[in-house]
Amino acid sequence: MNFASNIILGLTTAIQPQNLLFCFVGVVLGTAIGVLPGLGPLATIAMLLPLTFKVASPDAALIMLAGLYYGAQYGGSTTAILVNLPGEPSSIVTALDGYQMARKGRAGTALGIAALSSFFAGTVATAVIAVAAAPLAELAFAFGPAEYFSLMVLGLIAAVVLAQGSILKALAMVVLGLLIGMIGTDVNSGATRFSFGIPQLYDGLDIAVIAIAVFGFAELISLISEAGTQSTTDAPIGRILPDRRELRQAAPAAMRGTIFGSLLGVLPGGGATLSSFVSYAVEKKLSKTPEQFGRGAVAGVAAPEAANNAGAQTSFIPMLTLGLPSNPIMALMIAALMIHGIQPGPQVMTSNPTLFWGLIASMWIGNLMLVVLNLPLIGLWVRMLAIPTRILSPAILMFCAIGAYSMDNSTFNIWISIPLAALGYLWRKLDCEAAPLLLGIVLGPLLEEYLRRAMVLSRGSWTIFVEEPISCTLLAIALVMLVVVALPAVQSQREKAFAE
Structure with missing residues (x-):
């Protein structure tokens, strides 16, 4: 099939009534989640992940979860602008x-x-995904076990380098994720690992249950502990459409933000938040009036908003073409594919073309829905900030519990969520970012599988990882990144950047 045929297939899939409905639900729910401070798309997708298996086809489930993700980036800007309360980390700059x-x-x-x-x-960003997906998928077919192993090592190192806070803490979280991913039965030997004789652990811990506990339940604890910090505003909205002068100021900033977001979204550990921070810093450097930034500069709104939306969408590229999650949201997307019996990787394009191209086409439709629906509903989103914690908290608790239980209809999932939720809250207090943990859990079993395959092919020789050009290059990049970020000068600059 040529490019035009693929796009037509995607649009035909995306405009089916069920898929349109789930796209609408995703973007509306995503906007609402983005508006509510603290309750992010990661926790929400974790809660909804088990339910998608019961009520939706694979196409509709992925379309809804994707809409929730980029819809949350849009919704976070509303409260950031109106009440100085970013609903999403990527909206802090806005x-x-x-x-x-x-x-x-x-x-x-x-x-x-x-x-x-x-x-x-x-x-x-949707056009970038459509154009870049096919060549990357073809490249992925040239990858062997050694190349996939090295690519995943690079992804984990990048997640460590780009994580906020201490490098050592991020590295420790990745290692812990790799260890958790080893829980269960070893496929080759049949021996159980880290199961402690508990039958429910013989198949390992389900990633959706871990995500619900670490991000959903832990988010609930944080929400309760920070009750009373919500704000509302009665400020008039005023004129919505910008005039020509404002458009001239916004257009180049939005274009540059789109470029940065499209590029950084693909990187492991990148995505919407990193894109928005980088684009804002660049705009401030390029501006002839940098003193206006922080005082109401139009470019200071256009650049990060374009960057976080582009970054959110292009982060789907490595997930769809390589089966490699670039951030925790994409890790849950991979889990969604697996729940529906679809093996992530380049074969998705050929084995499930309607899902692949339908998801891409739905992104443009979802963005159009966001513009048409959300500007008239600004007043509604602002009023959502007045929802008291005593009402919001039980609802979150209920959805988390239902989500954990419904994975395999077992109360064991709820019991195991309790200590994991306590750990998730403790990690927050210790400034240990949980995102690298989730990537480690997802990539750990795959990393082990490809390592074993490579060792079988090389008859036990470790040199296979440096003899193959692509594998050697990927490992070299990972090593350089780790060495550079460990330099004292780079560390100080990095800590200063995240502090700002």
């Missing part, structure tokens, strides 16, 4: 200038710029 614009009576303009920038970035 709040710097968006809230200042709101204080000057230009809240509607800031929201309009954010919406248009996000739609432009989403359209471009």
